[in-house]
Amino acid sequence: MASIDTPSTPKDSTTVPLITRLHGWVISVDHKRIGIMYLLMSFLFLILGGVQGLFIRMQLWGPNGTVVDADTYNQLFTMHGTTMIFFVLMPMLGGFANFVVPLMIGARDVAFPRLNAMGFWLSFFGGCVLYYSHLGAEGLYGAASAPDIGWFAYAPLTSPAFSRGNATDYWILGTTLTGVGAISLAVNMVATIFTMRAPGMRLTKMPLYVLLFLVDAILILLVFPPFAAAQFMLLLDRFLGAHFFDPQVGGSALLWQHLFWFFGHPEVYILALPAFAVISEVIPVFSRKVIFGYLSMAAATIAIGFISCGVWAHHMFTVGLSDTLDTFFAGATMLVAIPTGIKIFNWVATMYGGRLRLQTPMLYALGFLTLFLFGGLTGIMLASPPFDWQASDSAFLVGHFHYTLVGGILFAFLAGFYYWYPKMFGRMMSERLGIIQFAFTYIGFNALFIPMHIVGMLGMPRRIYTYTDPSWTIWNQISTIGAFMMAIGLLLFLYNFFSSLRHGKIAGDDPWDAWTLEWNTTSPPPCYNFKEIPTVRSRRPLWDLKHPDDPDWKHE
Amino acid sequence: MNEQYQHDQQPSTPQQGILMPRPTAAPLVLAFGVMLIACGLVLNYAFSAVGLVLVLGGLARWIYILASGTGEELVPLEREPAPVKISRVQVEPLRPGMAGHRMKIPLEVHPYSAGLKGGIIGGIAMAVTALAYGLISGRGLWYPVNLLGGMVVPSVVHWTPAELAQFHFMEFAIGTVIFGFTAIAVGLMFGILLPTMPRWPILWGGIVAPVLWTGAIYSFMGILNPALGEHIDWEWFFVSQFAYGITVGIVVVRTEKIPVSGIKK
Numbered sequence A: 001m002a003s004i005d006t007p008s009t010p011k012d013s014t015t016v017p018l019i020t021r022l023h024g025w026v027i028s029v030d031h032k033r034i035g036i037m038y039l040l041m042s043f044l045f046l047i048l049g050g051v052q053g054l055f056i057r058m059q060l061w062g063p064n065g066t067v068v069d070a071d072t073y074n075q076l077f078t079m080h081g082t083t084m085i086f087f088v089l090m091p092m093l094g095g096f097a098n099f100v101v102p103l104m105i106g107a108r109d110v111a112f113p114r115l116n117a118m119g120f121w122l123s124f125f126g127g128c129v130l131y132y133s134h135l136g137a138e139g140l141y142g143a144a145s146a147p148d149i150g151w152f153a154y155a156p157l158t159s160p161a162f163s164r165g166n167a168t169d170y171w172i173l174g175t176t177l178t179g180v181g182a183i184s185l186a187v188n189m190v191a192t193i194f195t196m197r198a199p200g201m202r203l204t205k206m207p208l209y210v211l212l213f214l215v216d217a218i219l220i221l222l223v224f225p226p227f228a229a230a231q232f233m234l235l236l237d238r239f240l241g242a243h244f245f246d247p248q249v250g251g252s253a254l255l256w257q258h259l260f261w262f263f264g265h266p267e268v269y270i271l272a273l274p275a276f277a278v279i280s281e282v283i284p285v286f287s288r289k290v291i292f293g294y295l296s297m298a299a300a301t302i303a304i305g306f307i308s309c310g311v312w313a314h315h316m317f318t319v320g321l322s323d324t325l326d327t328f329f330a331g332a333t334m335l336v337a338i339p340t341g342i343k344i345f346n347w348v349a350t351m352y353g354g355r356l357r358l359q360t361p362m363l364y365a366l367g368f369l370t371l372f373l374f375g376g377l378t379g380i381m382l383a384s385p386p387f388d389w390q391a392s393d394s395a396f397l398v399g400h401f402h403y404t405l406v407g408g409i410l411f412a413f414l415a416g417f418y419y420w421y422p423k424m425f426g427r428m429m430s431e432r433l434g435i436i437q438f439a440f441t442y443i444g445f446n447a448l449f450i451p452m453h454i455v456g457m458l459g460m461p462r463r464i465y466t467y468t469d470p471s472w473t474i475w476n477q478i479s480t481i482g483a484f485m486m487a488i489g490l491l492l493f494l495y496n497f498f499s500s501l502r503h504g505k506i507a508g509d510d511p512w513d514a515w516t517l518e519w520n521t522t523s524p525p526p527c528y529n530f531k532e533i534p535t536v537r538s539r540r541p542l543w544d545l546k547h548p549d550d551p552d553w554k555h556e
Numbered sequence B: 001m002n003e004q005y006q007h008d009q010q011p012s013t014p015q016q017g018i019l020m021p022r023p024t025a026a027p028l029v030l031a032f033g034v035m036l037i038a039c040g041l042v043l044n045y046a047f048s049a050v051g052l053v054l055v056l057g058g059l060a061r062w063i064y065i066l067a068s069g070t071g072e073e074l075v076p077l078e079r080e081p082a083p084v085k086i087s088r089v090q091v092e093p094l095r096p097g098m099a100g101h102r103m104k105i106p107l108e109v110h111p112y113s114a115g116l117k118g119g120i121i122g123g124i125a126m127a128v129t130a131l132a133y134g135l136i137s138g139r140g141l142w143y144p145v146n147l148l149g150g151m152v153v154p155s156v157v158h159w160t161p162a163e164l165a166q167f168h169f170m171e172f173a174i175g176t177v178i179f180g181f182t183a184i185a186v187g188l189m190f191g192i193l194l195p196t197m198p199r200w201p202i203l204w205g206g207i208v209a210p211v212l213w214t215g216a217i218y219s220f221m222g223i224l225n226p227a228l229g230e231h232i233d234w235e236w237f238f239v240s241q242f243a244y245g246i247t248v249g250i251v252v253v254r255t256e257k258i259p260v261s262g263i264k265k
Helices: A018-026 A031-059 A070-104 A113-136 A167-195 A208-240 A253-287 A294-310 A312-319 A323-351 A360-382 A385-391 A395-425 A431-457 A470-503 A541-546 B026-040 B045-067 B112-137 B143-149 B154-158 B161-165 B169-196 B201-224 B234-254
Strands: B018-021 B072-075
Touching: A031 A070, A031 A113, A031 A395, A031 A470, A070 A113, A070 A167, A070 A208, A070 A253, A070 A395, A113 A167, A113 B026, A167 A208, A167 B026, A208 A253, A208 A294, A253 A294, A253 A312, A253 A323, A253 A360, A253 A395, A294 A323, A312 A323, A312 A385, A323 A360, A323 A385, A323 B154, A323 B169, A360 A385, A360 A395, A360 A431, A385 B154, A395 A431, A395 A470, A431 A470, B026 B045, B112 B143, B112 B169, B112 B234, B143 B154, B143 B161, B143 B169, B169 B201, B169 B234, B201 B234
Parallel strands: none
Antiparallel strands: B018 B072
């Protein structure tokens, strides 16, 4: 049985020395603190990945650029992609899952709090290992000081013959560690959601946010283990000469592509579903309406999770698969558009006729809708193999996936930051700065990535460190200007985030007049979340409390 | 008892506080050890040895706090959240004619089956027109079918005219699926949208929609699949779209309307 002891959590943090406070954070197993640490981790790596992106854009400012050399450019886009996927967006996912889900289901913590902490630290140390390659990867060979194999690490680039030194090894180890961390997170989410929901919260009464994270966690459990296996095989290739991916001695380079993209494409949806979850909370609250079509949204989510596991080879149309495979994967990919379209229509229908409040979270939600729709439409274009053959390795594709990953997912997470910040810290972020930041980020983003579609159609390949065609110059220059505008926007966000900790307006417990359980406790919440576990009867329990004459459970 | 937090079994004791997991460095130490074990592969096996010691130490501490029951602590209660403000504002359902709203709800609509039927019959009309084109132009009965399959199968763009005129099962199957799905989906859309169009629904379905659709396809084909676009006879493309649109329009409009409430039944 548990013992009863004096609390180790300090009552008043302002009277406690900084070192003690930091110690309190690093040994914490509280889901809210771990969530915030995930988010802070994502900020750290966002700065690193962002600077890499800026160097890429500066190098491509004009023909025959000399800002960096070809090898450094290869390292830059490798580190940029790896950092943004594994160490920026994944930790944001972890942060929002950890902070919000237990509160929203009326639980006091996650099912496995210590495993949760271990998962976070594994993810963080994974990032440290990757970046240690800058210091320690030269090994005995004096070779590349950072991985230069792309975020997808295609064979045979990763073989010892083409990747001397240890940079690639650090890439494998770093991403494997963070992958194990992600699996820990997913196990926790599944167990927490299935076993710790408040009384009365049946599976069909869960807020969409929770349902989406449940499907997301199941996806993680499905695709990260095969990826870990692939990385282990790659380690065996590199250290023990196993030749899994070496076609010269009976291995298959294509096998790596299959294994990688079996993880890599669902990974896009692993990142997108939490973004959808955030949007499914923000849009109803700021439209003052219940979400439109809950059941169809739930069905679409499950359909996306299911279909996303069967589309990976659309990343491989250009390797020369058979017509049969091309056809199957093209059809499956186009099929994803149906549930995704249902979601977009439902979000729009939620806004229709609502009393819109155009505050910063809603602005980002609207930004998400426009940008994700654009990214989705170019995705359907790329799902057609004849088009993909022309555009696959061009800047068009770079533009497309940035619209999905940044325009879609990052914008949704930014909406989430503004929305749940008052709950996390008890203060509001500056609305004025938020609007200015949104303008910089939205305009900068479009200036950065729309020209990539054009210059891609003009024939500019991706992953080239320089070019000679002068007709591409203007588009690249617009892109570079857009990149700096976006960087200003994100710096403003970070400034807003940290300055509001001290100077933000006191938020109160329910600043948005929202409807889910996390707004029914203090801001920030106590470590036990709720003094008494609430009982719920509908998907909007706080609405029921606020409107006893017209509760939701009468209509659901 | 496994690690699962015990509040499920033990109700809160508001007078004393609430039992919560006690902070511990065990997960951090264990994770750091795992990282060192991994890094030992590339740095030196001494790192792995130190990592192993840390993993065992972290694991031992973890097991100890679970086994000894020292994993929880009593956390005192903090301030209560602000009481929920009761709102007496009623949510009024939208009704036709309500002031301040543009709501227009039709009292009668065509059933979904009208769109479905229209899509199928219109699809047959379109297929007959397209196949007739293949025969009349001398390019072969299967020419339009193969082109449709070529939307997905990249190798079709390299086929010779003779190959395009022949029957190919794969392209036939793909073309049939694409065609059938699209014809029914667009038919359902027509079934819903056409009655909402002003004055002459058949005109919208038979002329305006095919013109817009053909124009859009023509514009995008240069980007989507320029090689395939060269094979398409755009006049006939429009004629087949027209055949589809006008047929769907007639089928939908001739179907008897039902009350809106009938849809839910």
